[in-house]
Amino acid sequence: MNDTVCPRCHSENPGIARFCAHCGLALDAKGTGVLAAGQVRHPSPEAEPADFEPVRDAENLFFRARPAWGDSALLGTEPFEIHLFNGGYDLMEIVCEAIGLGRNGQTVYRAEHECDHLPRGASKILEVPSYDVNEPIKRFTVRLVSASFDWSPNTHDA
Numbered sequence: 056m057n058d059t060v061c062p063r064c065h066s067e068n069p070g071i072a073r074f075c076a077h078c079g080l081a082l083d084a085k086g087t088g089v090l091a092a093g094q095v096r097h098p099s100p101e102a103e104p105a106d107f108e109p110v111r112d113a114e115n116l117f118f119r120a121r122p123a124w125g126d127s128a129l130l131g132t133e134p135f136e137i138h139l140f141n142g143g144y145d146l147m148e149i150v151c152e153a154i155g156l157g158r159n160g161q162t163v164y165r166a167e168h169e170c171d172h173l174p175r176g177a178s179k180i181l182e183v184p185s186y187d188v189n190e191p192i193k194r195f196t197v198r199l200v201s202a203s204f205d206w207s208p209n210t211h212d213a
């Protein structure tokens with residue numbers, strides 16, 4: 056079996072390894088060794104915060120969308136805030152696609168949002184400006200497009 060190169064710290068591990076011997080990242084031993092940041096399940100993730108829901112195509116990432124002006128939407132076309140929470144590995148360069156669904160489930164908003172740095176246990180707000188919202192949004196879904204591992208040995212617990 057081929058070695059698996061850890062996608063976070065780039066050290067080589069036996070193909071059957073379930074965790075990287077160097078940095079402890081969970082490895083997908085049954086897969087091809089191709090692992091994407093944001094899609095590797097953390098062995099002891101932070102709990103999903105109340106009222107959040109999972110980000111699609113991701114592990115340990117959650118979101119909650121709210122009107123920026125308060126708890127309930129007045130018009131549906133006001134600015135929204137999407138709170139992104141990371142319960143897994145430290146991540147950088149996160150790109151998410153946010154999709155706003157209208158009254159009949161149709162897509163009325165679709166845009167990519169970026170987040171430079173999102174450590175484990177942290178949350179960030181992605182802003183959806185009102186000038187991008189032309190029709191009332193009833194709810195959002197969020198999908199992970201890509202991310203990078205933040206592997207900083209200096210700040211990481213050994």
Ligand SMILES: [Zn+2]
Nearest residue numbers: 061064075078
């Ligand atoms: Zn590693």
